[in-house]
Amino acid sequence: MQYQYQEIENKWRKYWAENKTFAAEDNSVKPKYYVLDMFPYPSGAGLHVGHPLGYIASDVYARYKRLLGFNVLHPMGYDSFGLPAEQYAIQTGQHPAITTKMNIEGGVDKQGNVIPGYRNQLDKIGFSFDWDREVRTSEPNYYKWTQWIFKQLFNSWYNKDADKAEKIDTLIEQFKTKGNAAVNAVCDDVAVFSATDWNSWSEEQQQQLLLNYRIAYLSDTWVNWCPALGTVLANDEIKDGVSERGGHPVEQKLMRQWSMRITAYAERLINGLEGLDWTDSIKDIQRNWIGKSVGASVKFAVHNSQSSNKSLQTENCGLKTDFIEVFTTRPDTIFGVSFMVLAPEHDLVDVITTAEQKSEIEAYKKAASLKSERDRQSDIKNITGAFTGAYAIHPFTGDKIQIWIGDYVLATYGTGAVMAVPCGDQRDWDFATHFGIEIKNIFKDKDISEAAYTEKDAIITDSDFLNNLPAKEAIKKAIAEIEKRGFGKGKTQYRLRDAVFSRQRYWGEPFPVYYKGDVPYLINDANLPVVLPEVDKYLPTEDGQPPLARAKNEDWNVTCPGDRMEYNTMPGWAGSSWYFLRYMDDHNDNEFVAKEKVNYWKNVDLYIGGAEHATGHLLYARFWTKFLYDLGYIPFDEPFQKMINQGMIQGNSALVYRVMLHVEVAFKNSSENIIIPTRRYCFISKNKIESYHKLILLIPNSIQNEIIDEEINKKETTINSDYNSINIKVDNVTSGYADVNFLNGNKLNIEQFKKWRDEFNDAYFILEDSGDFIVDREVEKMSKSKYNVQTPDELVDKYGADTLRCYEMFLGPLEQHKPWDTQGITGVHGFLKKLWRLFHDDNGFVVSDETPTQEELKSLHKTIKKVKEDIERFSFNTPVSAYMICVNELTAQKCNKRAILEPLLIILAPYAPHIAEELWAKLGNTESITYAVFPKYNEAYLVESNHKYPVSFNGKMRFILELPTTLTAAEVESEVMGNEQTIKQLGGQTPKKVIVVPNKIINFVV
C-alpha cells in the first residue's frame, strides 16, 4: 500500500482547521510557552524555500512543547505597511490596501500575474499556527493601538532619578510648583526656568517647551533625507551611505520631524542584554550600535573671548567667558593636550576666529560643507584642518593651546569638539604631525616618534598630580580633580541617536495628531483609530508636502479640532515594535492587551528570525517594551527571551554556457544571391566547454553540417532557389541562466528550456557523451533575476509537506547559511516511505500487538533520548538522522509492533505531523496526535552488556576489543594485555603506560 502524501496532507490540514487544533487557551492551568516567528512583510513575490526555514523550526518546537504538556501560543500575522506596496501603488494607481490583501490572500493582479498569497503558501506546509489570532499592522483595529501607544510616548518623559519613564503630568506638576531646576530628565538643552516663568507662559510656549521632554517629540533635526524615496530614513535604514531599500543616495537635511527619545533607554538597553539568551554576535552589534563611552566632560576656557552671544557663555571657576566643552574617555591624558579641534560646524567657530584667520577658516568650512557624508568617510587618510587663530587655556597648567577646526571631528557626536592628545590618540597624532603642532609625551618609557601610544597600560608622567599612576587609576583621580576644581565632571556618552519617527509616505500608520498653528495636539482616545484617508495620488504634493497633505480635513474619519492633521505617517517599525503583545489578545477593543492575558503569557520564550534586524526592529521592540513596562502596562521589560537567527538559504543557480552563431546561408536563384542571415544560440554542456573553449572559431564540421542541413530544410520550403554557400561566425563563450526548475539534478530538460524563450527555440545543443546536457552551478542569493528561486509549493506538490519540513531541517544547523539543493530531498522522502512501509504490506495496514524485543526497544529508546536532547538544545537537523537510523533499524528487524511504532509516531510528529496523524489514527486513536504525551525514555533499555573498546597506541586506534561492561579498569588491562593483536602491535616493546577508561577507551603509550 502506497504512501499517498497528498491525500493524507489535505485530510489533516482540513481536520486541524475545522477542529481549531492549535488554538491557544487563554485561561489555562498548563504552563505557557510562547513561540514566535519574526513578523513577515507580505511581498507579492511570495515565499521561496528560504522563508519557511525558521517557521518550520519554530513549528517543530511549538509542537514538541505541546507534547510535553505546555499551553503553546504560536501565532502568525503580517507587517503589512511598507514601501513595496506603496511603490506598486504609485506605479499602478491601485490602493496599497488592495495589493496588500492580495499578497496575503492570493489572486490575480492588474498585470495578470497570479499571486499565490502568503496564507495559501503557509497553509500548505502544515504549520500549527493559531490563525484566529492573526494580526495585520495595516488594519485599523490594529493600528488603533499603535496610535494609542504613540500617545503614551507623547504623554511621557524620562525621569533619570527614578530611571524610568513617567506620565508627563508629573513633570507639568513640578514645572508649576518648582520650575525645572530640580528636574533630572533626559531632554534637549533647556534653560533654567522658575515656576513663575512657567505659569506666566502661554499655552503655546508651554507646549513647545514640553516637546523638549516628551519621549515622542517634534523637533528640527538633521535627518537622512532620501530624495528618490521622498522620505527620511532612520540610521538603521541606511547601509554604506545609501538607502537599504533600493540603494538610493541619502543627504542631510534639517526638517521638523517626530523623534523617539530612545537615548533615554541607552543604558538599560545595554544592561538588559545580559539576561537574554541571544547570540553574542547580535548582542555585540547592539552594544556597538548604542556605543557607550565612559569618561569626562571638560570645559576649556577660550583665551580673551567674551562673545556677545550670551548662550555660548558660561560661568566657570569665577570666569565668565566662552568655553569649549569636550568629551574624553581619557581624562588621564589631560596633561598631554597640546591643541583643540572643533568640528567645522561648531557654534563657536565664527565667534573665536581671529580676523587674520577668517578667510582660511571660511574656505575650510565651505569645503567641508560641500563634502557629502560619504566623501568625508572615504577620505580618512587625507588630513585637513585650519587654525582659528584663537587659543584655549589649559585648565590645569594655564598654558595657551591652539584651537583648530578639522572635519575628523564630528559635529553630531559628543560636543563636536575634542581636546587633542597626540601622544595617546592616533588621529590627533596624525593631525599634529601633519600641521607641525607640538606633541607632548606623558607616557613613561613609551616611544611615540612613529605613532601614538593608544594602549591603556602605560604609566603617566609629566602630569603633576597624576605622575606615576597607571591609566586606570589616573582616570579616576583626574575626574575627581576635574570635578573638585569645577571645570567638568565624569560623564557617559552614547553613540545612539534618537530615532526619527516620521516618514513622508502614504502607506503607514497616521499619527493621532493635529496642529493648532505649529503646536501638535493629540486626538482623543475615543476617536481612535485615525484612519488613513483616501487620496487621489500616492505622491508628494507639488509643494513637497507628504501624500497625506492631499487629503482635506473633511476626508479624515475624525473631525480635526485644529488647523490641520499631521501629514506624516509612522515608520515601518512602529507596528512591529509591539505586535507580539497583540497576539495575546487580538480581539480586544478596549485595551491593546488585557492585563490578565499579558500576565499569563508574558514575553516571548522563543523568537526565530533573521539577524538583519539587529539594529532596527530588535532594538525598537526592546525600547517600547521597556517603556510599556515603566508605565505599568506589562509585567516584563524584555520582549524576546531566547532568540535564534536562522541562516539565509542561498540559491543554487544553473549556468549554461553558450555562443551565438551568426549563420549566413546564401541561396542562388537565376539572377541573384539571396543571403539569409540568422542568429542561433549554441549551448554547450558543462564538461564540453573546455574542449570547445579553445576551438571557439572552429565549430567542428560535423556540427556545421548538421546546422547547414537544418537551415536548408527550413529555407527550402520558403525559398524557391538552390543552396549556394553557408558562412558561420561565432561569438565568444558567455554564460547565462537556466531556470532551476528545468533541472533534474544537474541535467537540463532541453525541451522545457527551448520553450522558455523564443530565441532558444532553434538553439543548437552540444551534449555530453552520455547524451545529457549538464549545467554548471553557482551559489548566490536566491532571487527572481537569477532564476534560482525554488518555491515551497512546487516541492510540497512533488514530495509533500512532511518531506519538505524534514528536509529543510535536515539541511544543516538552523543558524548557518547554506545553499539550497533539491538533490538530497529524495533521501528524506524515501525515509518517510520507509516509515510508511513499517506499518503496511502489499495488502494494507499491518501492525501487531506482540511484545517487542530488547533490540527493538533499544532502537526506540535511544531515538527518544536523542530526539529529546537535540530538540531541547535547538539542534533541529540531527533528530532527522536519528529518525532515519531508527526506521532503518526497525526495517532490518522487520518490526511492526504497536508498542514500538506508536511512541515513534509521537516523537516524529513535530517534524512530520501529517503522516504521524494518519498513522496514529490508523492505530485506532481518535484524538489528534498534537496533544499526545511525549514518551519517556528508559535508560534500562540502553544498557549494554558488552562494550567495544577502541584500542589505541599513542592515540591512534588500531583495533576493537569487545569486553563485558562489568569489568574494572584492572581487569580490562589484563584482558587487553593478553590479547594477541596487542602483542602484535607492541612488537615486543613494553608499553610505558596503559590508560584504561572503563566503558570508553584503552590507550597504550609506547
Next chain:
RNA sequence: GCCCGAGUGGCGGAAUUGGUAGACGCGCACGACUCAAACUCGUGUUCUUACGAGUGCCGGUUCGACUCCGGCCUCGGGUACCA
C-alpha cells in the same frame, strides 16, 4: 582598521562534558529485479598500491585534541574618523 562567527570527504553535514573523525543523507560505482528504462532493494565509497596520513596553516598542553591554549591564513557578518 576594530568587534563577532565559521573553516571537517565529490556535496549538505555528524561527533552534546577532550576518549573509535566522517553518523545520516545526497552524489558516484558495482550488483539484483526488468526485454529495457524508471522505481525499488543490496554492496562499496576520506586520501594512499602499501607503510601510513588526515578536521584551514604553524606551534603548544595532554596518555589522548575537530574539541583546550598561543600565533597566523581564508571566508562570512557587523562597524567604520565615536574623541
